Amino acid sequence: MTRRPHLRTVLLLVNTLVLLLPLAGIAVLRLYESELIRQTESELIAQGAIVAAAYREEVRRILGEHPGADGNTPPSPGYGSPVDEACGNLENPDSPLNPMAAKLDLARDDVRPPAEDAVTASEPADLSALQAALKIQPILSEAGRVTLAGIRVTDYRGTVVASTGSEMGLSLLTREEVSRALKGQPVSLLRERFPDRPAPPLESISRRTRVRVFAALPVILNDRVIGAVVLSRTPLDIMKALYLIRFHLLGGGVIIWAVVILVSILTSLTITRPVSALIRQARQVADGAQNAAEPLAKPVTYEVDQLSKALASMSIILEKRADYIRAFASNVSHEFKTPLTSMRGTIELLRDHLDEMPRENRDRFLEMLDEDTGRLERLVRRLLDLARADVFRPGNESADVHEILERLVQRYRASGLPVDLCHDAKAATVSMAPETFDSVIANFLDNARQHAGEAVEVRMATRAGGTAESPFVEIEITDTGKGIPEPDIDKVFRPFFTTARASGGTGLGLSIVDTLVRAHGGQTEVGPGGRGGCFLVRLPAG
Numbered sequence: 001m002t003r004r005p006h007l008r009t010v011l012l013l014v015n016t017l018v019l020l021l022p023l024a025g026i027a028v029l030r031l032y033e034s035e036l037i038r039q040t041e042s043e044l045i046a047q048g049a050i051v052a053a054a055y056r057e058e059v060r061r062i063l064g065e066h067p068g069a070d071g072n073t074p075p076s077p078g079y080g081s082p083v084d085e086a087c088g089n090l091e092n093p094d095s096p097l098n099p100m101a102a103k104l105d106l107a108r109d110d111v112r113p114p115a116e117d118a119v120t121a122s123e124p125a126d127l128s129a130l131q132a133a134l135k136i137q138p139i140l141s142e143a144g145r146v147t148l149a150g151i152r153v154t155d156y157r158g159t160v161v162a163s164t165g166s167e168m169g170l171s172l173l174t175r176e177e178v179s180r181a182l183k184g185q186p187v188s189l190l191r192e193r194f195p196d197r198p199a200p201p202l203e204s205i206s207r208r209t210r211v212r213v214f215a216a217l218p219v220i221l222n223d224r225v226i227g228a229v230v231l232s233r234t235p236l237d238i239m240k241a242l243y244l245i246r247f248h249l250l251g252g253g254v255i256i257w258a259v260v261i262l263v264s265i266l267t268s269l270t271i272t273r274p275v276s277a278l279i280r281q282a283r284q285v286a287d288g289a290q291n292a293a294e295p296l297a298k299p300v301t302y303e304v305d306q307l308s309k310a311l312a313s314m315s316i317i318l319e320k321r322a323d324y325i326r327a328f329a330s331n332v333s334h335e336f337k338t339p340l341t342s343m344r345g346t347i348e349l350l351r352d353h354l355d356e357m358p359r360e361n362r363d364r365f366l367e368m369l370d371e372d373t374g375r376l377e378r379l380v381r382r383l384l385d386l387a388r389a390d391v392f393r394p395g396n397e398s399a400d401v402h403e404i405l406e407r408l409v410q411r412y413r414a415s416g417l418p419v420d421l422c423h424d425a426k427a428a429t430v431s432m433a434p435e436t437f438d439s440v441i442a443n444f445l446d447n448a449r450q451h452a453g454e455a456v457e458v459r460m461a462t463r464a465g466g467t468a469e470s471p472f473v474e475i476e477i478t479d480t481g482k483g484i485p486e487p488d489i490d491k492v493f494r495p496f497f498t499t500a501r502a503s504g505g506t507g508l509g510l511s512i513v514d515t516l517v518r519a520h521g522g523q524t525e526v527g528p529g530g531r532g533g534c535f536l537v538r539l540p541a542g
Helices: 009-060 127-147 178-182 238-244 246-286 302-353 359-390 402-412 434-454 486-489 509-519
Strands: 148-154 158-162 187-192 211-221 224-233 419-422 456-466 471-479 523-526 534-540
Touching: 009 127, 009 148, 009 187, 127 148, 127 158, 127 224, 148 534, 158 359, 178 187, 178 211, 178 224, 187 456, 238 509, 246 302, 402 419, 402 456, 402 471, 434 471, 434 509, 434 534, 456 523, 471 486, 509 523, 509 534
Parallel strands: 419 456
Antiparallel strands: 148 158, 148 224, 187 211, 211 224, 456 471, 471 534, 523 534
């Protein structure tokens, strides 16, 4: 059997895709914003490393220090401040490489308040630092003009000795990043920023981001901090970054639109198209088309597959029921028409010739009216029984097979019909109410008497069968009559079929029995032919 996805699975998948689109967009924008910040941080670190290297070499030259034969520079006693052992530094004595990776993340790092203003230094800037700063000041000015980064170089006391701004001679020691850098620890952090109002246009060089990236790198010479390079830059804001890559976004929008189209196609293939096909079939069935509803070849989902099969099955049942009703109406009309015609003719004769009609003729016509009335009464009663059987819903009752059959044997023997019983001890009970089971078997006995005459003998036998999961009890009813002609075997359970119409048969007795047995999950059939008639009744064991 082909495994098909449930409709709820398809809907869950589609809704998940719809939900993921905005969530993915938010996540991508958030990641992209952090990436813009890290990009700015990385640029500042690179610029700071170059400035720090240039400043260190100028300080080394001014102090008159030159590398020794072993490649190391002799220390300058007392210059700078010692590196705090608890802080990391840019120089790793075990490796010639000292990378400083960009690590800032909006989702993880705190955003600090705006940078404190520079304050008046407690003592003048170091003279050697000022001399070194004069050499690198042109480099800072040119770099700041191109990169738009704010660059400050401080001596080992935190006093600005070179700057792209206007803080020369002031102290930055009150800032967290500067104080940590002067202990030998490279620092990167985020601070709040109040963007310009009104917001600058996207084409301008100004940026509208609400945070600013700060990086502070210690300048270390001979394991002593001789200064710090402090850089800051506003990263690109999302809107401007998106504006700069607007053509790439257009391509991404096309991809998202394609995803939406694919989701729509998926929904159409799995839901809309099969349901539309079922609607067309249902309308054709409603218009009376024959064999219009068939299981869909490609239902896709499990629920649509089941609905398609149920609709096809319902259509077949409705067609059979319609055929049954048409045939039933025709048969009822025929069965009622004969006695009614006879009654009308008899009444007309009596009306026209009642006075001069001999008494014996009048009595004969009245007897004919009585017979026709009795026949109509039997037909009405049997039709009511058949209607009840059609809508009968069995309960959880059970009948003792041996007890009821013994009672029937005694009753029919008393009425003059010889009946024998051969009972299988294993055939104990059946899933049918006792009075219903009594009525079913009694119909077969009455049928034998009506068709085979008073001299007929009947034999009933029971036996257990089936499996442990589906046991049943079979009752075989045979008689010594003339049997059932071969052409009539397939008709005996049809409504209104009878070969004993002259003796008052309505042709509904066996039809009622068959309907009741099938309602209980059983089966009736004509048994193997022999000297007389033979019927088999199978009912689920109780």
